[in-house]
Amino acid sequence: MSRKICIDPITRLEGHGKIEIFLDDQGAVEDCFFQIPELRGFERFVVGRPIEELPRLVTRICGVCPASHHMASAKAVDGCFGGEVAPLAVKLRRMYYNAHYIHSHIAHFYALAAPDFVLGPDADPAIRNVLGVVAKVGLEIGGAVIASRSKAQEIQRIIGGRSTQDIWCIPGGVAKGLKPEELKEIRPMVADLLEFTQFSLQLFRDVVLANPTYLDLIANGPYTLDVHNMGLVDSNDAPDFYDGQVRVVDFEGKELHRYEAKDYAEYVAEHVEPWTYLKFPYLKQRGWKGFKEGIDTSIYCATPLARLNVAERMATPKAQEAFEEMFATIGGHPSRLLLAQHWARLVEMVQNAETLQLYCDDPEITGDAYRVIPQHVTGEGIGIVEAMRGTLTHHYTCDANAICTSANLIVGTTNNNAPIQMVTKKVAGTLIRPGVEPDQGILNMIEMAFRAFDPCYSCATHSLPGEMPLRVRVHRGGEVTHEFRRGC
């Protein structure tokens, strides 16, 4: 008689979802499904609206990464008007996005990743949170985390006029420039953020790398996948979060594809499964080959680690040092060790902080040529940026009056749907074995598999009850034989 374990999260910000694990007669994992109800109707919602309205609208799609949608949408709209953007506006957009990256990565690293490593994967769930982290590392560090996050947020506000619900990007540029007095205000905050990135790397060394158990979990645990990697790179093959070419390399480091945003549909397609609303992007030219690892797979990751895997180097010196240290420690470049995502986020934070500093020193940054007025409608635009949690694509068409006629989005987390399915099953299969009953520690280690991707499914569905209760039920012969609850 088979039995079923159900991890049934009900979330606030991220929509609803559950993990169902099916066990065979012996109690081994037979199958595993990660199910999320997807939001519906965005494409229909935007058709008929002025195309220049979309960058303002899409910030409402997601309460977690509104700036990523704002940037990708702005680039797509630029394309609909011929693609010309004021060079200064590109610099300012990049600057804003650097600050947003730091803000988001701080939240993920300290609120989500740190509890597993500072307190341990099997710590009591009641303390395995950012409060537990602060209790262990000290209030001073906790205060630095909150202050740094606030500074990154404030930089966004100063540059873009708002830190949320952005309305700043407009066709051909941005709605406001950066005044000299604003730059003066930003400078010390940028210096502090750069220092904080170095502090965070040191904390990672002290807490994670100095702990053989954690290192073993990263290097030898079940958190690995032999799938390919996707990310944007600049002309030197360093990570580029705002623009560049999309590069795909296999898990041995061989380049499979390199393409411009406008050609994305030739390289990426989406597979549909009957048991979920989620689509599963794959490398189109290889065809859908199922949820399979291996050199012939068509599945790829688009994550912080994937971005560093497709890059040959970092764009800035301190980030390059951190990049080299990371890959030397985890056994070479590229890496399949999914828990190294957390470290990769810290490396990305360094590049973002250093780049911010470079823009602060750019004598042109306070100029006033921050917009080009579009002269004609060309009717189609594709914008790709690296959202924190994956390559984000917005593709729009519009008519001669610049009214939206179609929209297609591939959001960051969607790229990783297949890898998340696969690694969740892999980890569950490793940890839940005949004779081993699942407990909270095991459940958390399964959660760690998908949490490493920093998934965001909501794109802002956020009804109360405001928690993600996890319910684990073991079914045998139609009866519930075990039940575990957390937060419900």
Place this chain on the structure above:
Amino acid sequence: MSSAAAADRGHPGPAPFPARPAPPRTLLLGMGNPILCDDRVGHELARRIAEHLGAAPGLEVEPECTVGGLNLLDLAEGFDRLIVVDSIKTRGGRPGDWYSFDGTALRDTMNLSNVHDANFATAMELGRRLGMHLPGDRDIHIFAAEVSENLTFGERLSPPLEDALPAVCREMLVEIESLLAQTASGAADP
């Protein structure tokens, strides 16, 4: 004669009125996603309730809040009391139903419950431990309206919720007015 002038002439003058305590700084927050059908109900309700309340002493209103997690600290810092109007979806619930509870009811959710960020209760508790001026759990009042459709993009409420909204607003308003007439507890949370 002013009391200062009286004092100058050697008279004590009339006793000054006892200073009236400043009303607690209260933030009314409408939460939701404005383009996700019923998810916007918190915004709608906060706007309507704020209109009815007018310029109540100490009251500030942020009717369209779309952020969560640690970002809430930026909004709530400096306030003595927080009134959150939000949506809720319960099994078997119907539009027209609504619930109210205080921040202590959220304590059980302090585990890792938000996939990307700290949840509401955790963010608040973290801020307090770091010395930020934030409302205590007993001064966080949550009003939640039952919704039916929050997975489809749209700028209008579903018809059942639209129909129920005036009554929900009226009923919540009574309770919120009563709250505003009270001082904040200021009590440390146990």
